[in-house]
Amino acid sequence: MTAAVSSLSEVPVVPGRECGSWTLCCKVYNVVELGKSAGKWCSYCKPGRGCTIHDKLPNECAAFNCLWKTMPTMSMQWKPDQSKMVLTLHPETNNIQVVVDPGLPSAWTRQPYHGQLRSLSKNNMPKGHLVVVFVNELATLILPDEDVQLGVLTPEQIVSVTQEAGPDGGVYEVKIFNRRATADGQTLEVVSSSRHPVRSAA
Secondary structure, X not given: OOXXXXXXXXXXXXXXXXXXXXXXXXXXXXXXXXXXXXXXOOOXXXXXXXXXXXXXXXXXXXXXXXXXXXXXXXXXXXXHHHHOEEEEEOOOOOOEEEEEOOOOOOHHHOOOHHHHHHHHHHHHHHXXXXXXEEEOOEEEEEOOOOEEEEEEOOOOEEEEXXXXXXXOOOEEEEEEEEEEEEOOEEEEEEEEEEEEEOOOOX
């Protein structure tokens, strides 16, 4: 899985890739309409069987598609009930968000998954789209050649990566911003900044 990822609006569901009985998205996400918090099973979900209100889904659930359903190059290994991860695109940034089952928090570090996440980073970072792994609120940024622990990352925060060229390969500068509403609209405030040497891809 090395292809660049297109925006949600450009990608239909791959024929034959239906949710069926797998239900990991019913565990790992907040569902505001139901008052359900991330990391806990939805009360309307029967693990291994499916959603009991599938015909009357909240809008958040009805509009949801994971990348396994929309990205043909993702193999069966990435089906959430096998990988223990759900991959989506952030609706504003098109960053690739990897949300991991907190019952198996190391799932993203296993192969072939970790190597393929690095490939996704390499192919999508030049387009400005990052790969960020979440275990509950704890986030890790996947760069083409290393992983950067970001700590707790809230939905209101934005991650930015710039690459500076240099004689030894250059440096990645990773910044986290808070979004703050102002009279003129919105402003970004830097919360943290770190620098990481570019290494040859592993």
